[in-house]
Amino acid sequence: MSCSSNIVFKDYTPNQVMLLPPCLEELIAENHPVRVVNDVIDRINIDPLLSCYKPGGTSVYHPKMLLKVLVYGYLSNIYSSRKMEAALQENIHFMWLSAMSRPDHNTIARFRSERLKDHLKAIFGQIVALLVDEGLVSIKTIYTDGTKIEANANKYTFVWGKSIKNSKDRIAKQLDELWTYTQKVAEQELKDEPTPDFEQVDAEKVTKTIQKIDQALDGKKVDKKVRQKLAYAKKNWPDKMAAYEQKEAVLGNRNSYSKTDKDATFMRMKDDHLGNAQLKAAYNWQISSSDQFIVNYTIHQNPTDTLTLKPHLDQFEKLYGKQAENLCADAGYGSEENYEYICEKQIGNYVKYNYFHKEQTKKYKEDPFRVDNLYYNPDQDKVYCPMGQPMDNIGPHRRLTTNGFEQTYTRYQARNCSSCPLRGQCHKAKGNRIIEINHNLGAHKQTVKQNLLSDKGVAYRKQRPADVEAVFGNIKQNKGFRRFMLKGIKKVEIEAGLLAIAHNLNKKAA
Incomplete structure (x- = not known):
């Protein structure tokens, strides 16, 4: 008798037709x-x-x-x-x-x-509103951060803005040389022609200049190499300049783009297990979270987080008709322009600035030569050096950021550094020491510092990495999403929106 005869198996009849199929x-x-x-x-x-x-x-x-x-x-x-x-x-x-x-x-x-493409953000906003009504999430305090996600583009087919500029400058320089040569050979023919401005050249200017040079040199005894260069210029330079202008139009304010996804910008990304950075075509995905729910998302072509905050918060206001009460973000967003915007919108500012943590160290606080540690008298508008000598206001200095925001720095100069016993420790430059102070940014930093060091600020700073960074960790690691599947910023925004909705509903179901 087989030993298997004592084993009892569950019924298995795969080909049996069910009278009532399961629902x-x-x-x-x-x-x-x-x-x-x-x-x-x-x-x-x-x-x-x-x-x-x-x-x-x-x-x-x-x-x-x-x-x-x-x-x-x-x-x-x-x-x-x-x-x-x-x-x-x-x-x-x-x-x-x-x-x-x-x-x-x-x-x-x-x-x-x-x-x-034109409706998903409104759908996302409705879903977040439902979660708010159910008490699962609040949009009063938000935590903002960004990550770079690789685009669906070939990383070896790229266009660089610097390369285009160098190529245009090279053509302009050679065109200037041709014009100078023509002026020497055909001075009479060009006597009524003004010298072109070769600082700014375009396809039309290149075409007209080459035509003038060609007409002036017609019938003249011209060096063979110059004649060859002129023939090459007539055949190639106008088309090349037109192509460069088209590429610059695609670039806009960016410094690069991929030929296979022209909306994608090359960004430095940490990819391997050692955290080594690589340049890849990518998008900058910004989110705001609360209780690990995504409450806002935007896609940007610029790799710098500083430039993304204003449009990101504008999108938040468009979704919900109001701004959040408090905003917490890391030092990548700390800039005078962003602080001005946050102040204007009356949002509680818990956005770090560079050197916030370094300022808390004993070494930083006890360094008497740092500009931040010098005493400033607002009534007399004077800064006092470590020796207690006044530094006089010598006028403002204005700078424009890459985003076009104007910053004003006030310059202060010491009166007599030559005989100061602390000169070697104070500064190395020749002459009397000159420092620059941005008083507006300094006032914002003081407010932010007070906020971040308060009990509420400390709680927000502890919560931020566990809130917003955990969301990106879940999407990249658990969901395995590390590369967009669609091309173009509009379609990439749809993918980001679907991921955000899916993340929120999955968390609601958990």
Whole structure:
């Protein structure tokens, strides 16, 4: 007798036809995240989204169903429209969510790229408002940070602004040399022609200048190399200048872009396990969080966080009709322009500035030669050096930031440093010491310092890394999202929005 005869197996008859097939509703757990996605999206108003459909024609899939499928796809770490198409035929959660509808990948991709581009942010705002009403999140105090996400672009096909400038300067220099040579050879022909300004050249100016040079040298005895250079210039320079101008128009205020995604900028990213930085085409994704829920998101082409804060907070106000009461962010956002904006909007300022932590050290505080530690008398508008001698106001100095913001620095000069016994420790430059002080920025820093060192500020500083940085950690590590799948900033914003919605609904379901 076989020993297996005593083993009792559960019934297994895979080919048996069921009299009453199971209902998908019964197969899905009551607390499953797919139910949260279905419930929340059923409660929001998508009338603006419906307005982009034209009446008549053949029937189309309902946008609410497609939105649910996309959000649940991003929640389930499925970002490809082809994989979503497969899931709608194989995954009971997708099948239940779509009511057994089976849109193909083209339908899903077109809906994501075309239908959602002008409406997803409003949908995101509605979902956050629902979470606020349920008491799950507050938008009074927000924590802001950014991360760079790689673009769907070839990192070896790039255009650099500096390279374009060098090429234009080289053409301008050679054109100037040709003009100078022509003036010597054909002085009579060019006597009524003003000397062109070769500091700023464009395709039209290059074309006209070459034509004038060619006409002036016609019939003249010209060096063979000059004739060759002129022939090359006539054939190539106007087209090259036109191409450079087109590339500069794409660049805008950036210093680079990718040829395969012209909206993507090359940014320095820490990729390997040792944290070594690499230049890759990427986007700067900014978010604001509260209780680890994403309450605002924006996509930027500039790698510098300082320049992203104002448009990011403008987007927050557009979403909710008001600004947050308090803002906490790291030193990457601390600038005079941002502090002015925060003050204007009457937001509680808990944004660090450079050297905030260094200022708290004993070594920094006890250094009598640092500009920040010198005594300033506002009534007399004088700064006093470590020897107690007055430094006189010698006038303002203005600077423009890369964003076009004007900063005003007041310059102060000591009266007699030559015989000072502390000169060697105080400064190394020739003559009397000159310092620059930005009084407006200093006042903002003093306010921020008081806020950050208060009990509330200390609590915010402790919470910030656990709040906003944890969100990025979850998206990059747990969800494995490290590269956008779509190209162009508008489509990338859609992906960021779907990720933000999926993150929030997954947290609500947890």
